[in-house]
Amino acid sequence: MDVNEILSKCDHTQLSVTATWADIKALIDDGIKYHTASVCIPPCYVGDAAKYAGGKIAICTVIGFPNGYNTKEVKVFETADAVKNGADEIDMVINIGDLKAKNYAKIQDEIVAIKKACNGKILKVIIETCLLTEDEKIKMCEIVTAAKADFIKTSTGFSTAGATREDVIIFSKHVGKDVKIKAAGGISSLKDAEDFVNLGASRLGTSRVVKIVKEGK
Numbered sequence: 102m103d104v105n106e107i108l109s110k111c112d113h114t115q116l117s118v119t120a121t122w123a124d125i126k127a128l129i130d131d132g133i134k135y136h137t138a139s140v141c142i143p144p145c146y147v148g149d150a151a152k153y154a155g156g157k158i159a160i161c162t163v164i165g166f167p168n169g170y171n172t173k174e175v176k177v178f179e180t181a182d183a184v185k186n187g188a189d190e191i192d193m194v195i196n197i198g199d200l201k202a203k204n205y206a207k208i209q210d211e212i213v214a215i216k217k218a219c220n221g222k223i224l225k226v227i228i229e230t231c232l233l234t235e236d237e238k239i240k241m242c243e244i245v246t247a248a249k250a251d252f253i254k255t256s257t258g259f260s261t262a263g264a265t266r267e268d269v270i271i272f273s274k275h276v277g278k279d280v281k282i283k284a285a286g287g288i289s290s291l292k293d294a295e296d297f298v299n300l301g302a303s304r305l306g307t308s309r310v311v312k313i314v315k316e317g318k
Contacts, residue, residue, distance in 0.1 A: 102295045104314060105136065107305075110298060112161050112190075112283070114141040114308045116258070125150055131311050132158045138304060139190055144183050151187025161190035161223075164215065167259035169194030169229070173211045180218040190223040191215070192254060192283075192306075197229055200237055205244060212248035225252035225283050225304070231262035238268065239275050246277035252304065256286035263287030266300055273301035 113132040115124055125146045132140040139159035142150055147162050154160060164179045165171045171179075180191055193215050199208050216224050226248075228241045245253045253272055255264040263286020272282045284297040285306025291313060294305050 102298065104291065107291060107294045107298065107310065108135050108137055108314065110303060110305050111137040111294070111310050112139045112141040112192075112285075112304055112306045113137040113311050114258075114285075114306050116141065116143060116163065116166070120146075122146065122149065126153060129154050129158060131315070135311050135314060137311065141190075141192065141306060144179060144186075144188075147183050147188050148186040159189040160187055161192060162188045163227075163257075164191055164193040165196075166192075166194055166227075167257040169196050169227070170198060173214055176211065177214050177218045180215050181220075184218065184220050184222055188222065190225065191219050192225040192227055194227045194229065194257060195241070197232055200228075200233070200241065205240065208241075209244045209248045212245065212250055216248065216250060223252070224250045225254045226250045227254045227257055227285075229257060229260050230255045230265070230268045231260050235271065238271050242272060242275035242280075246280050250280065252281045252283045254283035254285055254304075254306065256284075256306075258286035258306065260286075264297065264302075266296060269297055269300040269302050 115128045139161040141161040144162045162183045165176045226245045255268050264284035281303040283304035284302040288307040
């Protein structure tokens with residue numbers, strides 16, 4: 102697979118708690134240079150990032166991150182604020198405790214409310230696969246499909262593990278035709294990236310692919 106095709110599917114990511122505005126600007130510069138799908142950044146930088154990028158790259162941010170246990174109302178407010186500040190894409194974290202408790206309607210209601218707050222922007226739903234059983238992953242495929250989110254996403258990158266090939270295979274088998282797949286967390290090589298794309302991922306959440314390409318050049 103051509104490296105430029107891989108780059109075009111990457112959400113070039115910097116979500117470190119120590120990230121500075123200088124780090125975010127460098128991320129945006131690289132995202133534009135290497136034609137990544139977006140840059141994924143902390144919410145506090147969205148306004149400045151949107152102005153700095155000037156429409157040259159999509160700005161993605163995270164909601165209820167990384168634990169997902171904010172109230173629905175807080176997540177909705179976060180989403181509306183991010184969109185107002187210039188976010189093009191929203192990656193939200195579900196309430197994993199609700200999933201463990203089988204509060205399926207509550208999870209779907211939250212996703213629907215956040216989707217409405219996106220005001221037409223792309224919504225990706227992070228389910229943190231490393232904490233889930235296979236049945237829970239399948240159930241979330243059903244819920245994300247019913248809620249009409251744009252993507253289901255494997256991981257925050259802040260928990261016990263990231264994306265696995267097995268998880269992407271499960272997603273590919275069980276999500277609806279209108280739901281795309283984002284693999285994130287632990288994608289550390291071009292081979293990893295290519296494998297995830299070949300298995301069905303349309304997006305890759307990674308901080309490493311651009312770095313690998315830069316070092317290779």
